Amino acid sequence: MATVRDAKRLVIKIGSALLVDRATGALRAEWLASLAEDVARLRARGTDVILVSSGSIALGRGVLGLPATDLSLEQSQAAAAVGQIRLAGAYDAALARHGLTSAQVLVTLEDSADRRRYLNSRATLEQLLRLGAVPIVNENDTVATDEIRYGDNDRMAAQVAVTAGADQLILLSDVDGFYSANPMQDAGAHRFDVIEAVTPEIEAMAGDAGSGLSKGGMKTKLMAAKTATAGGCDMAITQGAVLHPVRALEEGAAATWFLAQGDPQQKRKAWIAAMKPKGRITVDAGAAGALAKGSSLLPAGVAQVSGRFGRGDPVEVADEAGRVLGQGLTRYDAGDADRIKHLRSDQIEDVLGYPARGPLIHRDDMAI
Known part of the structure; x- marks a missing residue:
C-alpha cells in the first residue's frame, strides 16, 4: 500500500475550514505553522511539494464585513481579491521560517482545458519545483466565472496533481477517509483502508447532501480520485484538522488510499501517444539516436517541418527514412519550428525575436 514516505512529488489539498476559523474568520495560524513544518520535513528529504489551498474568500469576507450567508459572484470575487493577498502572505511567512520560498499560482478551468495553457501551467510548476520553491495553487476566484470555474478544490487538486506529474495526492478533509455509509447516521458504516478502483458500488456509498460526508463532499472526492488515479497518482483522504496532519498520516493516522492505475509518467506518455498528430517533424540521424536514449528534441537536430500546428499541439517525430519514432x-508553432531548424539554442532569439523556450519537444512531453 502507498505511504507518504514513498512520494517523490506530492500535492496536498487544504480546505477553507482548516485554514480559517468559521466563527471568527481569522486564520488558524498554529495549524498553518504545523503544516509548514510538515512541508519543510518533506522538502528536506527530497520530496517536491505543491499545496492546493482554499481560503481566500473565507479570509476576505471577514475583512470586508460581508455576511456569512451565500455571496453573490461579485461579492465572492471581491472577497477573493482581498483574501488572496492575505493568504499568500500567511503561507509565505509560515514557509519562510523554514528557509522555504513560496510561489502563488492562480488557475482557472481553462488552464487545463486549453492545451497551450495546460503546457504553460505544467512548465511553470516544473520550473518552480526545480528551483526549490513550494507552489501554492488556488483557483483565480477574482476573475473566474461559473463557466470557467473548477467548482471545487478537490477536483482542482487532482488536475494539478496530474498536470504536475505527482505520484501522490493528499486531501486534508473534515473526515478520516471514505466510509461505506455516513457513520454519523449508520453505526454499521466502515471505513475503507484501500480502494483499488472507484466502482459504481463505491460511488453509490458517497451519501447525500451535507458536508464532508455528503454528496457535496464525498462525491467530489470520488471524482478527484478517478482523475488522480487515472493519471497514475495515488490519492489519500485523511483528517486534516489535527496539527501536523501529514506527519500524522505518515505515523499511521486513519485514511483511505485510492490506488493509482499505473505510473504518472507512463500514463502521460500514453495520453500523448493517443492524440491525433497535426504535423510531422523529421529529425537527422544524430537526433534520432539521442531520442532513443531518452533525450529531448533540440532544434539543431530537426531536418524538416511539415503540417500546420500550434504551440502545444501533438506532432509525429520521424527519421529521414520516414520511419515514425514517436x-x-x-x-513552437509550425512556422517558428521551421525557422529554427538546424539552429543552436543560443541562435534562436536572433531569429525569432524572443528567447528560446528550451527544446522543441521536451522528453517529458514525448512518447517514443
Missing part, C-alpha cells in the same frame, strides 16, 4: 507536444 509523438510529442511541440513548444
Whole structure:
C-alpha cells in the first residue's frame, strides 16, 4: 500500500475550514505553522511539494464585513481579491521560517482545458519545483466565472496533481477517509483502508447532501480520485484538522488510499501517444539516436517541418527514412519550428525575436 514516505512529488489539498476559523474568520495560524513544518520535513528529504489551498474568500469576507450567508459572484470575487493577498502572505511567512520560498499560482478551468495553457501551467510548476520553491495553487476566484470555474478544490487538486506529474495526492478533509455509509447516521458504516478502483458500488456509498460526508463532499472526492488515479497518482483522504496532519498520516493516522492505475509518467506518455498528430517533424540521424536514449528534441537536430500546428499541439517525430519514432507536444508553432531548424539554442532569439523556450519537444512531453 502507498505511504507518504514513498512520494517523490506530492500535492496536498487544504480546505477553507482548516485554514480559517468559521466563527471568527481569522486564520488558524498554529495549524498553518504545523503544516509548514510538515512541508519543510518533506522538502528536506527530497520530496517536491505543491499545496492546493482554499481560503481566500473565507479570509476576505471577514475583512470586508460581508455576511456569512451565500455571496453573490461579485461579492465572492471581491472577497477573493482581498483574501488572496492575505493568504499568500500567511503561507509565505509560515514557509519562510523554514528557509522555504513560496510561489502563488492562480488557475482557472481553462488552464487545463486549453492545451497551450495546460503546457504553460505544467512548465511553470516544473520550473518552480526545480528551483526549490513550494507552489501554492488556488483557483483565480477574482476573475473566474461559473463557466470557467473548477467548482471545487478537490477536483482542482487532482488536475494539478496530474498536470504536475505527482505520484501522490493528499486531501486534508473534515473526515478520516471514505466510509461505506455516513457513520454519523449508520453505526454499521466502515471505513475503507484501500480502494483499488472507484466502482459504481463505491460511488453509490458517497451519501447525500451535507458536508464532508455528503454528496457535496464525498462525491467530489470520488471524482478527484478517478482523475488522480487515472493519471497514475495515488490519492489519500485523511483528517486534516489535527496539527501536523501529514506527519500524522505518515505515523499511521486513519485514511483511505485510492490506488493509482499505473505510473504518472507512463500514463502521460500514453495520453500523448493517443492524440491525433497535426504535423510531422523529421529529425537527422544524430537526433534520432539521442531520442532513443531518452533525450529531448533540440532544434539543431530537426531536418524538416511539415503540417500546420500550434504551440502545444501533438506532432509525429520521424527519421529521414520516414520511419515514425514517436509523438510529442511541440513548444513552437509550425512556422517558428521551421525557422529554427538546424539552429543552436543560443541562435534562436536572433531569429525569432524572443528567447528560446528550451527544446522543441521536451522528453517529458514525448512518447517514443
